[in-house]
Amino acid sequence: MEIFKNMETYDYEQLVFCQDKTSGLKAIIAIHDTTLGPALGGTRMWTYASEEDAIEDALRLARGMTYKNAAAGLNLGGGKTVIIGDPLKDKNEEMFRAFGRFIQGLNGRYITAEDVGTTVADMDLIHEETNYVTGISPAFGSSGNPSPVTAYGVYRGMKAAAMEAFGSDSLEGKRISVQGVGNVAYHLCRHLYEEGAKLIVTDINKAAVDRVVEEFGATAVNIDEIYSQEVDIFAPCALGAIINDETIPQIKAKVVAGAANNQLKETRHGDILHELGIVYAPDYVINAGGVINVADELNGYNRERAMKRVETVYDNIAKVMEISRTQGIPTYLAADRVAEERIARVGKSRSQFLQNGKHILSGR
Numbered sequence: 001m002e003i004f005k006n007m008e009t010y011d012y013e014q015l016v017f018c019q020d021k022t023s024g025l026k027a028i029i030a031i032h033d034t035t036l037g038p039a040l041g042g043t044r045m046w047t048y049a050s051e052e053d054a055i056e057d058a059l060r061l062a063r064g065m066t067y068k069n070a071a072a073g074l075n076l077g078g079g080k081t082v083i084i085g086d087p088l089k090d091k092n093e094e095m096f097r098a099f100g101r102f103i104q105g106l107n108g109r110y111i112t113a114e115d116v117g118t119t120v121a122d123m124d125l126i127h128e129e130t131n132y133v134t135g136i137s138p139a140f141g142s143s144g145n146p147s148p149v150t151a152y153g154v155y156r157g158m159k160a161a162a163m164e165a166f167g168s169d170s171l172e173g174k175r176i177s178v179q180g181v182g183n184v185a186y187h188l189c190r191h192l193y194e195e196g197a198k199l200i201v202t203d204i205n206k207a208a209v210d211r212v213v214e215e216f217g218a219t220a221v222n223i224d225e226i227y228s229q230e231v232d233i234f235a236p237c238a239l240g241a242i243i244n245d246e247t248i249p250q251i252k253a254k255v256v257a258g259a260a261n262n263q264l265k266e267t268r269h270g271d272i273l274h275e276l277g278i279v280y281a282p283d284y285v286i287n288a289g290g291v292i293n294v295a296d297e298l299n300g301y302n303r304e305r306a307m308k309r310v311e312t313v314y315d316n317i318a319k320v321m322e323i324s325r326t327q328g329i330p331t332y333l334a335a336d337r338v339a340e341e342r343i344a345r346v347g348k349s350r351s352q353f354l355q356n357g358k359h360i361l362s363g364r
């Protein structure tokens with residue numbers, strides 16, 4: 001892999017490799033763009049097939065956070081970490097504390113939070129070493145686990161996408177397939193069940209499936225059967241790249257709207273959905289509830305204020321749909337334009353000099 005060439009293609013600022021032999025920490029922090037502010041993005045722990053796969057995932061996810069934070073109207077840049085390892089077997093206290101010290105070394109350029117494979121308890125360990133971490137225990141005045149809030153945002157965004165596709169944002173009686181029923185999707189299923197939707201679910205974890213079958217009357221299907229279900233809405237809530245050449249021909253849903261990051265394997269798959277008339281709610285717009293919530297901690301966490309802001313996911317999806325419709329472009333492209341225009345606009349005004357007390361001459 002030509003790392004610098006790859007970084008140059010999408011203009012990444014920084015890639016940090018963190019190694020700690022005692023704890024077994026092998027982490028990669030990717031900082032994509034800090035035009036709008038410090039890079040905020042979660043830490044994923046995953047068993048990658050190769051170091052290259054881990055680097056690629058960190059880079060892709062970090063860029064996604066730049067767009068997510070920009071489109072959500074946050075004054076934050078984009079970054080992400082991947083820790084190489086099995087979250088069920090390889091975690092230890094020293095690992096997260098060592099990682100916390102690496103984050104501290106970046107002096108606020110990167111702020112972390114949860115992602116797949118990490119928990120509030122892990123964030124609390126990081127917090128032992130640095131303040132640049134969010135999603136820590138409410139006992140510290142923090143917002144805790146972001147997943148239920150992400151789920152609420154996805155639910156609201158799904159309603160906005162339904163409005164576009166069906167002319168009504170009611171999900172009552174809608175058939176909705178959900179791929180992966182983990183932290184976010186469990187709460188999403190609860191909202192959908194409470195509104196009267198019919199759920200069809202799958203997961204590689206049987207216990208997770210059983211829970212939503214028992215609690216929300218969901219119907220379970222095999223992993224590879226989820227794409228071809230006769231449903232109104234398909235909600236990808238596991239990992240990325242699941243909208244691809246193999247899956248698109250199977251999809252019968254009129255709407256794709258879910259929590260997973262990087263759902264389109266390639267951008268051309270967003271073009272194909274558009275051509276087929278399938279309404280795609282861009283992943284980083286619809287799943288921004290969690291980051292909106294943890295970002296509020298930077299102002300001293302206020303749940304009411306944070307939840308008010310999470311409500312904007314509905315409006316943000318509606319806006320992207322409107323741009324797509326009026327300009328005749330796919331929704332993923334409409335979302336990219338919203339994010340890129342904001343970064344360009346704000347970046348331009350931030351380029352004007354503003355005394356910040358750290359002028360090079362001030363120490364003389």
Ligand SMILES: NC(=O)c1ccc[n+]([C@@H]2O[C@H](COP(=O)([O-])OP(=O)(O)OC[C@H]3O[C@@H](n4cnc5c(N)ncnc54)[C@H](O)[C@@H]3O)[C@@H](O)[C@H]2O)c1
Nearest residue numbers: 146147150180182183184203204205238259260261287290
């Ligand atoms: N947690 C958040 O607040 C948040 C915020 C924004 C985006 N996301 C994204 O949403 C997605 C889900 O996040 P989460 O926190 O719920 O993670 P999670 O690990 O709790 O849930 C993911 C679920 O998907 C299942 N899964 C994995 N591979 C699968 C497969 N091939 N088929 C079916 N199921 C499979 C897992 O067993 C797990 O239950 C991720 O892509 C994450 O990056 C999460």
Ligand SMILES: CC(C)C[C@H](N)C(=O)O
Nearest residue numbers: 042113114115146290291
């Ligand atoms: C900051 C977080 C809550 C990050 C979250 N995992 C996301 O992808 O948005």
